[in-house]
Amino acid sequence: MGTFYLGPETPRPFSVLSEGYIRRQIKLPKLPEDARYSFGPLYEQRMYELIHQYLEMGTDDCVCYVGEEKGSMTQLLQHKFCLVRPVVSVVPGHFHYEESPNHRMLPLKVANVGAEEYFSDQAAKPPQFDKVLLKDAVVFIDNPRETYTNIMKTLKRYGKLLIIHRPAPMNTLPIFREARQRLSENDKAYMSIITDLQACNLDVQWDIECLPIVMPKLRWLAMLRDRFPPQLNLVSDFEVIAGIRELSEGVLKYEGDLVEFVDRLLFITASSTVFSEYPTIQRFGNSALRPFAGLEDLQYKMPVTPDLAQYLRKSDRTTSTDKQKLALIG
Numbered sequence: 001m002g003t004f005y006l007g008p009e010t011p012r013p014f015s016v017l018s019e020g021y022i023r024r025q026i027k028l029p030k031l032p033e034d035a036r037y038s039f040g041p042l043y044e045q046r047m048y049e050l051i052h053q054y055l056e057m058g059t060d061d062c063v064c065y066v067g068e069e070k071g072s073m074t075q076l077l078q079h080k081f082c083l084v085r086p087v088v089s090v091v092p093g094h095f096h097y098e099e100s101p102n103h104r105m106l107p108l109k110v111a112n113v114g115a116e117e118y119f120s121d122q123a124a125k126p127p128q129f130d131k132v133l134l135k136d137a138v139v140f141i142d143n144p145r146e147t148y149t150n151i152m153k154t155l156k157r158y159g160k161l162l163i164i165h166r167p168a169p170m171n172t173l174p175i176f177r178e179a180r181q182r183l184s185e186n187d188k189a190y191m192s193i194i195t196d197l198q199a200c201n202l203d204v205q206w207d208i209e210c211l212p213i214v215m216p217k218l219r220w221l222a223m224l225r226d227r228f229p230p231q232l233n234l235v236s237d238f239e240v241i242a243g244i245r246e247l248s249e250g251v252l253k254y255e256g257d258l259v260e261f262v263d264r265l266l267f268i269t270a271s272s273t274v275f276s277e278y279p280t281i282q283r284f285g286n287s288a289l290r291p292f293a294g295l296e297d298l299q300y301k302m303p304v305t306p307d308l309a310q311y312l313r314k315s316d317r318t319t320s321t322d323k324q325k326l327a328l329i330g
Contacts, residue, residue, distance in 0.1 A: 176243025
């Protein structure tokens with residue numbers, strides 16, 4: 001069991017005013033390995049339903065998973081979809097974190113480690129993957145357009161790329177103020193992801209999904225203590241302790257033993273153009289067979305009634321009196 005003392009202990013005057021000489025504490029459980037980095041069975045069930053919906057997974061697919069080791073979905077993907085071939089797991093990147101004197105974590109990226117280098121090497125080889133899944137990985141990519149191009153080279157014909165991203169402006173997880181601010185500072189704008197995919201001439205579909213989470217309150221606080229989700233690696237031990245106090249004495253103070261909330265995620269799929277040479281960008285579920293404006297010279301016709309004909313020039317008036325139509329060349 002881990003014990004957190006919910007100060008502040010210093011400076012002394014503020015300690016006296018805010019705590020009244022009472023030192024409060026909260027005991028957080030040590031979670032087992034299967035629950036330490038998991039949002040629970042209800043969340044996972046919905047997650048795999050959505051992955052199947054967006055990626056159309058088949059048992060004989062060769063799948064590449066790009067994501068952090070914390071909460072890795074590699075083994076569950078293998079089990080849930082009964083994949084014949086083992087899932088290839090790739091670390092998205094690696095940061096070394098140094099704590100500054102003001103208790104802020106400074107991320108230092110380790111060069112030549114991660115998905116960018118992996119797909120750069122694999123792009124020179126024959127395509128081997130049917131599906132590639134990037135989960136919480138886009139923040140590690142320095143050259144997204146080059147990386148997406150290399151990923152598509154590793155995909156077989158009709159292969160798909162799925163990006164699962166939690167944009168900071170859409171975050172609905174009950175996290176503390178410092179963590180929310182740090183995530184905003186290091187966020188990857190979701191429109192920039194779509195723009196980069198568009199620049200690679202890919203068909204792009206996207207949608208926002210809400211996944212339900214139900215768990216004991218102490219378990220959620222314990223997961224925050226262990227810095228899960230992995231984006232919380234950006235906060236220091238000092239900020240984590242202060243953040244747990246902020247939540248336990250704030251929004252979670254009057255809750256029962258269980259907390260219920262949703263995780264709002266952005267699902268983006270990308271694939272090579274299929275129906276035409278022009279890439280599409282649309283919300284998931286819309287028809288991809290809509291006509292494209294501006295691709296050719298179009299002719300529009302409209303009827304002209306006698307009361308409107310008087311405002312037209314003689315050269316523009318139709319000579320057909322029975323139909324009275326005017327051809328406007330667009």
